[in-house]
Amino acid sequence: xxxxxxxxxxxxxxxxxxxxxxxxxxxxxxxxxxxxxxxxxxxxxxxxxxxxxxxxxxxxxxxxxxxxxxxxxxxxxxxxxxxxxxxxxxxxxxxxxxxxxxxxxxxxxxxxxxxxxxxxxxxxxxxxxxxxxxxxxxxxxxxxxxxxxxxxxxxxxxxxxxxxxxxxxxxxxxxxxxxxxxxxxxxxxxxxxxxxxxxxxxxxxxxxxxxxxxxxxxxxxxxxxxxxxxxxxxxxxxxxxxxxxxxxxxxxxxxxxxxxxxxxxxxxxxxxxxxxxxxxxxxxxxxxxxxxxxxxxxxxxxxxxxxxxxxxxxxxxxxxxxxxxxxxxxxxxxxxxxxxxxxxxxxxxxxxxxxxxxxxxxxxxxxxxxxxxxxxxxxxxxxxxxxxxxxxxxxxxxxxxxxxxxxxxxxxxxxxxxxxxxxxxxxxxxxxxx
Numbered sequence: 404x405x406x407x408x409x410x411x412x413x414x415x416x417x418x419x420x421x422x423x424x425x426x427x428x429x430x431x432x433x434x435x436x437x438x439x440x441x442x443x444x445x446x447x448x449x450x451x452x453x454x455x456x457x458x459x460x461x462x463x464x465x466x467x468x469x470x471x472x473x474x475x476x477x478x479x480x481x482x483x484x485x486x487x488x489x490x491x492x493x494x495x496x497x498x499x500x501x502x503x504x505x506x507x508x509x510x511x512x513x514x515x516x517x518x519x520x521x522x523x524x525x526x527x528x529x530x531x532x533x534x535x536x537x538x539x540x541x542x543x544x545x546x547x548x549x550x551x552x553x554x555x556x557x558x559x560x561x562x563x564x565x566x567x568x569x570x571x572x573x574x575x576x577x578x579x580x581x582x583x584x585x586x587x588x589x590x591x592x593x594x595x596x597x598x599x600x601x602x603x604x605x606x607x608x609x610x611x612x613x614x615x616x617x618x619x620x621x622x623x624x625x626x627x628x629x630x631x632x633x634x635x636x637x638x639x640x641x642x643x644x645x646x647x648x649x650x651x652x653x654x655x656x657x658x659x660x661x662x663x664x665x666x667x668x669x670x671x672x673x674x675x676x677x678x679x680x681x682x683x684x685x686x687x688x689x690x691x692x693x694x695x696x697x698x699x700x701x702x703x704x705x706x707x708x709x710x711x712x713x714x715x716x717x718x719x720x721x722x723x724x725x726x727x728x729x730x731x732x733x734x735x736x737x738x739x740x741x742x743x744x745x746x747x748x749x750x751x752x753x754x755x756x757x758x759x760x761x762x763x764x765x766x767x768x769x770x771x772x773x774x775x776x777x778x779x780x781x782x783x784x785x786x787x788x789x790x791x792x793x794x795x796x797x798x799x800x801x802x803x804x805x806x807x808x809x810x811x812x813x814x815x816x817x818x819x820x821x822x823x824x825x826x827x828x829x830x831x832x833x834x835x836x837x
Contacts, residue, residue, distance in 0.1 A: 437480065440469050441489035444496065445584070452588040454620025470499050473506060481506075481514040488549045491519060495553040496585075500527035519550070523557070531561035538562075542573060552581035556590055563593065567601045588618045592627050599634040604641040607634045608650065615653040628662055636669045639678045660689040 444465040450458040473490055481487045494503040507520050518541055522534045531538065535558075542558040545551045559573035571594055578590035591614045598607030611631050618624065631650070635642050647666075651659045663686035670679035 436483075436486065437469070437472060437476065438483070438485035438489040440465065440472065441492055444469060444493070448496065448585040449583065452585045452618055452621040452623070453583075456622070459622075466493075466496075466498055469493055470502055473502050478509055478512065478514075481510070482512070484514075485549075487514050491515070491523065491550050492553055494523055494527065495550075495557055500524075503527065519545070519554070526557055526561060531557075532564065535561045535565055539569070539573065542576075546576065546580065552577045552584075552586045555580070556586055559590065559593065563597055567597050567603075570597060571606070583617070588614075588621055588623065591618070592623060592630070595627065595630045595634065599630050599637065602638055602641075604634065604638050608642070608646050612650050615650055619654060619658065628665060632662065632665045632669055635666060636673055636675065636678065639670070639675055644681065656689045660686050663689070 444462070447458045447462045447465060451462060469489075470493075473493065476486075481490065490503070490506055494500060503520065503524060507515065507517075507524070510520075518537070522531075522538045522541060525531055525534050526538065538554070538558045538561055542551070542554040545554050555573045555577035559570045559577060562573055563570040574590040574594045574597075578587035578594075581587055591610050595607055595610045595614065598604070598610060611627075611634070614627055618627075621627075635647060651662055654662070663682045667679045667682035667686060670676075670682060
């Protein structure tokens with residue numbers, strides 16, 4: 404708390420200097436040590452992830468101001484280790500990477516740790532994997548230094564592509580050594596991403612709960628929402644409904660509804676009808692302004708999921724109640740794919756395909772006729788599925804590329820689900836014939 408209050412006073416002092424007349428403001432900025440300017444930037448960035456949208460403009464100003472000061476600073480300034488650390492933190496906080504190169508080229512007195520500078524230059528140039536182990540070792544060495552949390556975060560970013568467990572340990576150290584800061588927000592969000600990809604469900608739910616308790620108003624919270632939905636939908640068999648309710652309980656109703664709608668949509672596309680229906684039901688139950696519009700959207704996603712279930716007629720009704728004009732391009736493609744599958748499932752087979760010629764009365768005629776009927780039904784259903792594929796392909800060919808990809812993804816998921824159901828029905832019919 405003391406650290407954040409100190410940053411707050413520094414930020415206010417810097418802001419006051421900016422608002423002074425031009426000459427006085429410039430003099431105030433020139434006299435302010437680099438490390439104090441960097442602390443002001445840290446405070447502003449922490450304010451951004453805490454939900455202060457007005458701090459974004461100040462962040463951009465400070466990054467530009469510090470960059471100019473670093474490039475014009477006398478080399479002797481960096482004899483103070485606090486200023487040297489400030490330059491490295493600036494490079495890891497969204498600063499201009501070429502400025503670090505400039506400072507290193509002028510460091511004839513060895514004020515910067517060349518090992519740190521070298522691994523950071525490679526990281527900022529997209530070559531972090533070349534020094535991933537060295538970076539992790541340096542992060543451990545500097546854990547108790549001001550640059551420690553930032554080095555741990557950077558090392559975790561690089562390590563995540565090589566060793567998920569090791570990356571999580573680095574992220575844990577980063578967030579625990581800088582609580583309530585942009586470092587913790589980033590570490591939690593990236594830890595959740597690793598867990599969602601690797602199927603580490605219990606750890607992922609724990610990270611999600613921590614995030615919702617601390618950073619709901621961050622501008623990156625939308626990315627967190629997508630990662631949380633991915634974790635739940637991709638690994639729904641390992642997630643309890645109570646886990647979802649507990650994590651979302653820290654959100655206000657509009658945010659909860661948004662998460663449930665995202666979950667319903669992703670689950671519907673994945674063919675997970677139970678989860679889609681559950682999420683859609685929660686979204687509909689949330690009473691807020693404009694709830695009718697959002698309730699209709701929740702019903703739409705529930706209808707999409709219901710196409711592959713026994714509640715087909717109810718699903719079709721939900722699809723029809725949502726006008727295409729109120730959907731975005733991706734959801735229109737999803738609606739068209741779902742309706743195409745539903746229409747083919749409910750379409751009666753061609754009577755001509757079931758016709759039988761006159762044949763002699765044979766002892767096994769009854770079984771033969773039954774087997775023929777089973778075969779014809781299977782062929783008719785297979786033909787229906789093929790017809791859906793051809794119709795969707797023709798529709799997708801004339802659509803823009805983005806919509807085509809979304810439609811293909813949505814269509815393929817529903818055809819796979821429907822085909823599995825048809826195959827199961829055919830299997831039961833064959834069993835009954837024996």
